[in-house]
Amino acid sequence: MASSDRLSTIFAALADPTRRAILARLADGDATVSELAEPFDISLPAISRHLKVLEGAGLISRSRTAQWRSSRLEAGPLREATDWMERYRRFWDANFDRLDAHLRRIQARTDTERTQT
Template identity: 70%
Template sequence: MAGTDQLSTVFAALADPTRRAIIAKLAEGDATVTELTAPLSISMPAVSRHLKVLEGAALISRSQSGKWRASRLEAAPLREAADWIERYRRFWESSLTRLDAHLAAMQAAEQATDQTTANPGDVK
């Protein structure tokens, strides 16, 4: 993805559910293409293409030991994406806290109104 910033490349790579499944598997430890293909319903060449996208996003690295080529999760780009998302999580939590307070105030006002109308003889 020439000309694209790293964060965009990471999010584009993570947009695919197969690549997310591969990332989840690699979070358990290094794996070969054969090991990564086993739980998926796609071919080894398709998994290899997904690995190239993940490698291009720097989400994985690949090493060769003899005839085996293992993939390894690289967490740094995930940390950068999580940090970016974290700013917006704080925004939403703050917004939801304000909404909770507003709803509580509305419910309290409604309960006060209900009590007044339920006992009209008590109001002088």
């Protein structure tokens, strides 16, 4: 899958608040579908559909041991999304730094004008 397509899949999976909550829960450790469904007022099949989306995006992996099927957070795709967003954070930080410098220059001029009058 091309990098931009993969990012689209990752961001689409992250766009849903239920899926983000599931990922937050999995950050604490592996969990079964029942454990993941516990805080939500939705059916187990609905949770399973959310898990399929997360698995398709590579954000989780699922394993089966006897009758238990657990899910595990996979951090790699989150890192890809973070790396992509990092470029834009640096862009905004630089813009805010320039704005801060400009405002300091204006303030210094204002202060100078006040002391001269």
